[in-house]
Amino acid sequence: MDNNFVRDKTYKESLLGIRDNIWSFNVKQKEVPFAPSMNGLLRLTPDGTKYFDRLSRKNRSDFFNNLLNDLAKAIPVPRSRLTSDEKNQLDLSVNEKQYLISIGVEETRVDNDYLSVETVFNNINTMVKSKDLTLINDGQASKYLDQSYGFIRTLDLWKTYKYKLLSIFLIIGLLIVLFFFARRRNSNGNNIAILQLGLIIFDLVIDITFVNYNAKDVPVLYFPSIVFVTVPIGINTILAFYLITQENKRQKFLEWFMTHRKVASIFTILASTDIEALSILYSNLAGFSSFNAPFSDDAKSKIFWGACLNIFIEDIPQAIIQILYKHYTITYDIIPLLTLISSVVNLTINIIGRIYQATIHLRNSKHSQV
Numbered sequence: 001m002d003n004n005f006v007r008d009k010t011y012k013e014s015l016l017g018i019r020d021n022i023w024s025f026n027v028k029q030k031e032v033p034f035a036p037s038m039n040g041l042l043r044l045t046p047d048g049t050k051y052f053d054r055l056s057r058k059n060r061s062d063f064f065n066n067l068l069n070d071l072a073k074a075i076p077v078p079r080s081r082l083t084s085d086e087k088n089q090l091d092l093s094v095n096e097k098q099y100l101i102s103i104g105v106e107e108t109r110v111d112n113d114y115l116s117v118e119t120v121f122n123n124i125n126t127m128v129k130s131k132d133l134t135l136i137n138d139g140q141a142s143k144y145l146d147q148s149y150g151f152i153r154t155l156d157l158w159k160t161y162k163y164k165l166l167s168i169f170l171i172i173g174l175l176i177v178l179f180f181f182a183r184r185r186n187s188n189g190n191n192i193a194i195l196q197l198g199l200i201i202f203d204l205v206i207d208i209t210f211v212n213y214n215a216k217d218v219p220v221l222y223f224p225s226i227v228f229v230t231v232p233i234g235i236n237t238i239l240a241f242y243l244i245t246q247e248n249k250r251q252k253f254l255e256w257f258m259t260h261r262k263v264a265s266i267f268t269i270l271a272s273t274d275i276e277a278l279s280i281l282y283s284n285l286a287g288f289s290s291f292n293a294p295f296s297d298d299a300k301s302k303i304f305w306g307a308c309l310n311i312f313i314e315d316i317p318q319a320i321i322q323i324l325y326k327h328y329t330i331t332y333d334i335i336p337l338l339t340l341i342s343s344v345v346n347l348t349i350n351i352i353g354r355i356y357q358a359t360i361h362l363r364n365s366k367h368s369q370v
Contacts, residue, residue, distance in 0.1 A: 038117055039104045039154045041331065042128065044088075046096045048144025052088065061086055063141050064101070070139025071103070075123050077115055081106040089330045092216060098146065102154070102330035125151035154331060161334045168338075171198070186287030193283035193291070196276065199349070203342045204273040207318065210339040218328045221321055228321065232314035233272055239306050240271035240278060243299050252294045260290040275306035276350075308354050315347040 004014040044052060055063055064084045072079040083104035091098045105120045115123075127134040131147040158165070175198045182191040207229050215225040244264070247253040257264050263281070270277040282300070285291035295303075322340040326332065 036117070037104060037106045038121065039102055040121060040124070040151045041100050041149075041154060042103055042151055043091055043146040043149035044099045044101065044144050045146045046098055048146070049097050049099050051144060052099060067101075067139070067141035068103070070136070070142035071124060074127055074135035074139065074142065075115070075120060077120050077123075081108075081120065085330065087328065087330045089217060089328070090219065100330060103151070121151065121153065155333065157332075157334055157337065164334065182286035186284065189284035189287055189291070191283075191285055193280040193285050197270075197280055199342075199346065200270060200274045200277055203346055206335065206339050206342050209335050214325070214333065214336050214339075217331075218325055221325055221328075224317070225321055228314060228317040232310060235313065236275045236306065236310070237272035239275055239302070240268050243278065243302060244268050247295060247299055250294075250296065253296075256293050260293075263290040264293070274310060275303055276310075278303050279307075304354070304357060307350065311347070311350050311354065315343065315350055319343040319347050 007014055052060065052063065064086045068082045068084060069079060071077075072082055083106060085102055085104075088099040088101050091100045103124075105117050105124075107117055108115070127136050128142075128145050129147050129150045131137045131143075131145060136142045136145060175195055179191055179194050182189065182194055211225050211229055215222045244257075248257055267277050267281050278295075279300075281291060281293040282295045283291050318339075322336065322343045325336055326340060329336070
């Protein structure tokens, strides 16, 4: 800076300039720690949602591509670090129809890319919330982003629901302990029934919870979700009360029923969700007389075929619904996850169980013929 270039504001006197090398600046390159990739949610405005609905499938793909280009230019960040699965999900937390969309931020892969995942994430959030003052508002697709929503990271299920998941594991552990206790008390009984009972109750609770709180996330799956919960319950209820009524016509069963009325009533109600609950009543669990009901062979056969029917009218449809829900949603909460696990476990156990029972029946039939 030359002499006399600046004057003192108070005295109006010229000031000396700055000689070369008087000021020097040393800039250290900031080391960015590695951060794993993460996904976040953006929300379209009502107008943006209407615009998106009018697009064809190909144009929707172009929309996501343009959105990533707009964001990469606004941050700025290499385009290769932004990804999208090109899915959308209806946001049920607002009154107007608005879609949520998922954007992924990839971890830093090259040395000269100084923006960490956290920095990119925060920059997108800040720029979307200040859309009117940033390049976001000028983008071909990013202009449709809802600035009141920002960029929200997707849930980390373990961090969010850690204690609830631990409580579930604790209950499972308790059931296993009870199983070994029952087995020690009476090794001849079908003591696995105690785990079966826990699964039946859990499946009922989680299915109803999913229908109430999550099924509407994918509108096309909402009605099937209701149907494949209520219809099996209706069929199982009719079959359960029919079997108990018919068995009570037999004196031996009636005597057992009158002695263990409360237990019989509870399991008849449980059988409305899964007819297999009645099989626990004749499992001889832990040697208790309340689980030694004298069901007839005909009743046991009907329970078997009712359980087979459940595979086709409940287990398979619910597993398919959960797989489709996982495919079509971009936010995956704890209830859908547990419902998916419950559906798959139930389906697997029921198929294996029915095959095992059928094999035992055929083997016994051959021995009786010999």
